[in-house]
Amino acid sequence: MNDTPEKPSHFIREMIAADLASGKHDSVRTRFPPEPNGYLHIGHAKSICLNFGVAEEFGGVCNLRYDDTNPVKEDQEYVDAIARDVKWLGFDWDGEPKFASDYFEQMYAFATELIEKGLAYVCTLTPEEFREYRGVPTRPGTPSPHRDRSVAENLDLFRRMKAGEFSDGTYVLRAKIDMDSPNLHLRDPAIYRIRHATHHRTGDTWCLYPIYDFAHCLEDAIERVTHSLCTLEFEVHRPLYNWILENVTLPKPLPEQTEFARLNITNTVMSKRKLLELVREGEVNGWDDPRMPTLVGMRRRGYPPAAIRAFCEKVGVTKFNGLTDFALLEFCVREELNRVAERRMAVLDPVKVVIENYPEDGEEFFEAVNNPENPEAGTRQVPFCRELYIDREDFMEDPPGKFRRLAPGREVRLRAACYITCQSVVKNDQGEIEEIRCVWDPESRGGGTPDGRKVKGTIHWVSARHALSAEVRLYDRLFTEAQPDAVEDKDFREFLNPESLQVVQAKLEPGLAGFPPETPVQFERVGYFTPDPDSRPDAPVWNRTATLRDGWKGKT
RNA sequence: UGCCGAAUGGUGUAACGGUAGCACAACGGACUCUGACUCCGUUUGUCUAGGUUCGAAUCCUAGUUCGGCAACCA
Numbered sequence: 289m290n291d292t293p294e295k296p297s298h299f300i301r302e303m304i305a306a307d308l309a310s311g312k313h314d315s316v317r318t319r320f321p322p323e324p325n326g327y328l329h330i331g332h333a334k335s336i337c338l339n340f341g342v343a344e345e346f347g348g349v350c351n352l353r354y355d356d357t358n359p360v361k362e363d364q365e366y367v368d369a370i371a372r373d374v375k376w377l378g379f380d381w382d383g384e385p386k387f388a389s390d391y392f393e394q395m396y397a398f399a400t401e402l403i404e405k406g407l408a409y410v411c412t413l414t415p416e417e418f419r420e421y422r423g424v425p426t427r428p429g430t431p432s433p434h435r436d437r438s439v440a441e442n443l444d445l446f447r448r449m450k451a452g453e454f455s456d457g458t459y460v461l462r463a464k465i466d467m468d469s470p471n472l473h474l475r476d477p478a479i480y481r482i483r484h485a486t487h488h489r490t491g492d493t494w495c496l497y498p499i500y501d502f503a504h505c506l507e508d509a510i511e512r513v514t515h516s517l518c519t520l521e522f523e524v525h526r527p528l529y530n531w532i533l534e535n536v537t538l539p540k541p542l543p544e545q546t547e548f549a550r551l552n553i554t555n556t557v558m559s560k561r562k563l564l565e566l567v568r569e570g571e572v573n574g575w576d577d578p579r580m581p582t583l584v585g586m587r588r589r590g591y592p593p594a595a596i597r598a599f600c601e602k603v604g605v606t607k608f609n610g611l612t613d614f615a616l617l618e619f620c621v622r623e624e625l626n627r628v629a630e631r632r633m634a635v636l637d638p639v640k641v642v643i644e645n646y647p648e649d650g651e652e653f654f655e656a657v658n659n660p661e662n663p664e665a666g667t668r669q670v671p672f673c674r675e676l677y678i679d680r681e682d683f684m685e686d687p688p689g690k691f692r693r694l695a696p697g698r699e700v701r702l703r704a705a706c707y708i709t710c711q712s713v714v715k716n717d718q719g720e721i722e723e724i725r726c727v728w729d730p731e732s733r734g735g736g737t738p739d740g741r742k743v744k745g746t747i748h749w750v751s752a753r754h755a756l757s758a759e760v761r762l763y764d765r766l767f768t769e770a771q772p773d774a775v776e777d778k779d780f781r782e783f784l785n786p787e788s789l790q791v792v793q794a795k796l797e798p799g800l801a802g803f804p805p806e807t808p809v810q811f812e813r814v815g816y817f818t819p820d821p822d823s824r825p826d827a828p829v830w831n832r833t834a835t836l837r838d839g840w841k842g843k844t
Numbered sequence: 845u846g847c848c849g850a851a852u853g854g855u856g857u858a859a860c861g862g863u864a865g866c867a868c869a870a871c872g873g874a875c876u877c878u879g880a881c882u883c884c885g886u887u888u889g890u891c892u893a894g895g896u897u898c899g900a901a902u903c904c905u906a907g908u909u910c911g912g913c914a915a916c917c918a
Contacts, residue, residue, distance in 0.1 A: 296858070296866085323918050358917060415916060424914060425846040460916050470847045472914050481916035500918050524848050524913050547849085549911095554855085560918095602867065604857050606850090609911050613855045616868050626881060661881070692879065701877055735877050746877045813878045840879040 295345075298605040300338065300546060304346055304515060313514045313541060316348025317382070320374065321504070323355045324366035324488070326560035327575040327582045328373045330596065330617070334551040337600035339517055340379040349382035351511055356389050357503045359487035367488070369575075373583040377593050388498075388507050389489045395498050395506055396450065398536045399461060399480060403442045407535055408479065409435055410445040411462045418460075421467075422475050429467040429475040449482055452495045456482050463502070465531060473528045477501055505529040506536075508543040516543045519550040520609060549609045551600075553617065555765035556581045557773050557780055571784060572766070578820075578831050579766045579788050589763065590808055590818030590833030595624040614765060621834050625816045629808040630658045630665055633703060633748045634830075635795045636760060636814060638677035640752060643708060645727045646674040651753070654734070656704035668799050672705055675752035677795045679814075682747040683724055685713065690840075692745035694724065701746040703812060707732035748812045755795040758828040761820065762790040794830070801828070808833070 295301075307313045318339040322332065343350040352374060356362050371385060402408035411434045413421060423429035437445075449459050461480035469475055479502035484495045498506075508516045516529075526545050533542045552558060557566075558581060566572045566580070575582050578589035586596065599620040603612055633656075651673040659665035678694070687695040694700045699709040707729045714723040731737050769775060769783035803809065805821045816833040823829045 298857090302860095321918095325918080355918065361917075411916095418916070419914075422914070427846085457916065462916095472847085475914090478916050483916085497916095499916070504918085520849070521912055522918090526848090549850085602856075606857075608850055608857090610856060613868065616856070619868060622880090631878080657877090660878085690879090703877065705877095743877090745879080748878075810878085810880085813880070815880095836878075836880050838879070 295601065296604065299607075300515075300517060300548060300605055301342060301345070303546065304342055307514070308346060316343050316346040316515065317351065317511070317513050318343045318348065318515050318517060319351040319353050319386075319508065319511060319513050320381075321353045321355045321507070322370050323358070323361070324363060324370060325358075325361040326366060326564060327369055327584055329558060329560070329563065329581045329583065330553065330586065330599075331551040331558045331581075332373075333377060333583060333596050334600045334603065335517070335519070336374060336377055336379060337597055338548070338605060340381075341601075342515075342517075348514070350379070351383075351386050351513070352381035353386040353507060353511065354388065355500070355504065355507070356387055356487070356489065357497050357500065359483060359485040359497065362488055364488045369584065376587060377583065378597060386507075386511060387489060388503055389487060391503075391507060391510050392490065392494055392498070394510060395503060396496075398506055399498070399502070400443065400446065401536050402463065402479075403446060403461075404439060405535065406439060407464050408461055409437050409442050409464055410449070411435075411460050411476075411478075412458065415457060418478070422472065423467075425470065425472060431467050432462070432476065435464065435476070446480075449480070450494075450496045452484070454482055456484055458482065463528075463532070465528075471524055471527055473501065473525055474531070477528060479532075501525055501528050502532055505532050505543070505545075508545075509533055509538045512539070513543040514541070516545045518545060518547055520547045520607060521550075523547045547607065548605050549607055551603060552609070552611045552771075553581065554611060554614045554770040555767045555772070555785075556614070557767070559773070562773060562780060565781075569781075571781065578761070579763050581766075587806065588820065589831055590625075590806065590816060591621050592624045592628070592808065595621040598624065611771065618834050622816070622837070625808050625810065625833065627661055628659075629810040629816055631656070631660070631810045631812050632800050633670070633750055633797045634758075634760075634800065634811040634814065634817070635677040635679050635748065635750050635755075636762075636792050636811075637680040638750075638795045639680045639683065639721060639724060641676045641678050641708070641724045641726055641749070643674050643676070643726055643728050644711065648674060650674065651751075654705045670704060670797055670799065671751045671754040672702075673751050673753045676702070676749045677752055677755060678724070678747055678749045680721075683710070683721070685721075693747050694726075694745075699729075699743050701732075701735055701743045703746050703748045704735060705733075705749070706730075706735065707737065707743055748814070750795045750797050752795075754798045756798055756801055756828065758794050758796050758800075758830055760792050760794040760817070760830045760832065762792065762832045764788050764790075796828070796830075810836075 320339045340350040411432045421430045460478040462476045465474045467475050483497050529545050576584035576588045599617050653669040655667045656670045682693040696710050708726040710726050712725045713721050716722050766788050767783045768785045772780040772783040803819050805819045815835040817830045820829040820831045
């Protein structure tokens with residue numbers, strides 16, 4: 289995926305380069321390890337781009353590995369969706385997708401090894417007692433009364449845990465490390481717990497499941513991962529990651545964990561839990577709602593994967609937990625779309641224009657360029673007749689000085705067509721403009737005149753007789769607050785933007801019929817749009833991906 | 845209050861003891877058959893205080909602020 293020419297370095301690239309140069313590793317293997325308990329979002333995209341990206345850059349590979357160690361939260365639906373999203377983003381994993389559950393047998397053996405070495409024990413403290421004994425950061429913990437059980441007894445108990453003799457929450461296996469450690473994660477952490485639950489892959493084979501800290505490092509080691517990249521909140525887990533690996537029998541070199549800052553973007557939320565709430569409570573129309581920061585949402589909205597990759601590259605990789613402006617994402621989206629999207633014309637807020645000196649039943653076609661950024665995209669024929677639609681905001685009865693569009697007595701160019709001059713307006717009883725009466729200059733066919741006179745503005749239009757009607761969904765940021773989940777004493781839902789979705793009935797040029805979803809199109813002078821899967825042949829629906837930058841914004 | 849980590853313009857980043865640069869945003873201008881794109885320009889920054897050094901964003905000391913950690917979640 290080398291679509292960004294300049295790749296600024298960052299500490300992870302430098303670390304890998306150094307590890308290769310020093311001979312610490314002779315190849316690179318990373319992994320992207322999602323838990324299949326929700327849909328992937330733009331934050332995951334950063335991790336995907338990093339893990340797959342650096343592996344590729346250094347001639348290595350990246351595994352897709354599902355961290356499915358908690359059957360009560362995970363589901364096959366998510367497994368499938370995650371694989372689709374990773375591929376859509378443009379990456380491919382090494383071999384088959386991997387699953388933590390593939391290693392349950394090996395992990396059980398490693399746990400047994402720990403017990404045999406006197407480094408793990410079965411504890412029957414209740415969860416409440418467990419917490420009490422652990423203590424708090426400022427006070428050391430108290431050893432569990434079961435800490436010194438014999439190896440034989442631990443082995444027997446652990447076997448019986450696996451055999452299903454005990455109920456959930458009664459017994460756990462704990463690593464025997466240091467109850468006085470200032471790092472809570474080292475105070476004899478639980479590594480196995482009992483869960484009589486059906487796992488989406490192993491079914492009812494197990495009633496005993498490993499906990500993240502025990503499982504994750506072993507998954508990495510089993511797969512011979514060299515660089516295990518994760519987010520900052522796992523920094524304090526690193527000593528435990530290393531302790532486990534150093535205390536069981538494993539081939540060298542061992543994987544090493546390195547942490548980087550997760551991605552935050554303004555005016556959205558990134559936690560899977562909160563996104564799930566929005567879905568469940570009907571605040572959005574599913575995980576793939578185009579307002580969601582999920583990959584499926586962005587895809588439906590029309591964000592090209594290349595734009596998301598470029599964004600992740602621009603955001604960089606550091607240990608600083610920042611907040612990236614949504615405008616940067618939009619910039620990347622526009623930059624890509626400007627290159628690839630074909631141009632068409634569409635009128636979102638139609639008002640009728642009548643060309644008085646054009647024959648009632650006449651019609652003709654004008655040739656329009658499909659993409660000025662890409663001559664190979666060719667041209668198309670756009671029909672023209674006596675009655676047209678233009679956007680209401682392209683006309684003003686009493687325009688301010690810098691207004692360059694249509695107004696009484698003013699001449700403008702119709703994009704790719706001809707010049708028209710406004711003669712008068714027709715209003716209804718409420719004083720609203722119903723019709724704009726114009727005359728055209730037949731000499732201006734093609735967009736210029738023999739006398740070479742200039743017009744101030746060019747506006748887009750659609751032939752009324754030939755126009756397609758369509759529903760167009762206009763999206764805006766989901767939240768009105770930059771950090772909706774970081775405002776004290778406020779629930780993030782209070783900042784939902786009531787105007788995040790507006791639906792309008794638009795008029796489209798006929799050439800816009802039949803595009804499949806995810807086709808990027810620029811409605812000239814308006815924005816980038818893409819067909820929604822809700823479209824039916826007789827009722828097209830378009831999503832606004834992004835507006836065009838507006839250098840005017842109603843200036844006077 | 846314990847441990848871990850991080851602080852560079854409005855935002856995100858670069859610098860690896862030697863001219864604080866890039867991108868986004870904002871603002872001005874040029875160009876334009878898209879008020880888009882493109883081009884040019886402007887504004888704004890090294891958390892604080894000491895120290896080392898000819899020279900510090902960078903090294904040292906102390907402080908400040910922010911983030912993370914006390915699920916049998918990941």
